[in-house]
Amino acid sequence: MEPEQSYHIFNHANGTENIFREVENYRYFLQQYAKYLGRVVDTYAFCLMPNHFHLLVGVRSDLPGFQNLAGLTPTKLGHASNNPVTKAFSDFFNSYSKAFNKRYERRGSLFVEHFKRTPILDERQWQENFLYIHLNPVKHGFVKNHQDWKWSSWHAYQNQNRPSNIVRSYYLNFFDGLEHVKYMMEVKKEWLMNKDME
Structure with missing residues (x-):
């Protein structure tokens, strides 16, 4: 993961379990996310679902450690021990998993081992990911309207005056306002609903 690059981050429960069983799980996940990743990435969108989550982030350019990565191959850069961003995500997942396992007296991996990270390469891709992430609860049938799902960053955009860890101004590079x-x-939601009916 490279500085000044945006990514769509996705991870899923390992198997058929849920990674969020109760309200406190969602809260703790966001708390640990802020702890481990708040200084590493700027977060533009997120959505937490019972068995998976989506994030839209930008890797910050002022990270300590990146100046020492010159000359490393892409393979080595991707290894958690060499890349400070990948390591931060790995530490975050481990922290949440350990607490979750302790809370529910379970063992083994909670998440799929390798989280998916797709670089955002153009304006349209950024827009599509931003919309898709916020519409995920509708796509999966949890709510009819995206604003009714509690565990997404949409509320940070609706309530601009409330404090938030979301970098709310960045979306203006891709949309002409709220x-x-x-x-x-609404256009994307209608498309998703029609697609599901095919």
Whole structure:
């Protein structure tokens, strides 16, 4: 993962379990996320679902350790011990998993071992990921309207005056304001609903 690059991050429960069983799990996940990743990435969107989650993040450019990565191959850069961002994500997942396992007296991996990280390469891809992440609860049938799902960053955009760890101004590089986002959300939602009916 490289500085000044945006990524769509996704991870899923290992097997058929849920990674969030109760409200406190969601809260703890966000707390640990802020602890381990708050200084590493800027977060533009997130959605936490019972058995998976999505994030849209940008790797910060002022990270200590990146200046020492020159000359490493892409394979070695991807290894958690060499890349400070990948290591931060690994530490975060481990922290949450250990607490979850202790709380529910379970053993073994909670998450799929290798989390998915897709680089965002253009404006349209950023827009699509931003909309998709917020519409995920609708896509999976948990709610009919995305604003009704509690565990997403959509509320940070709706309530601009409330403190938030979301970098709320960045979306303006891709949309013409919040009304434009709301319009595009409705268009995308209708497309998703029609696609599911095919």
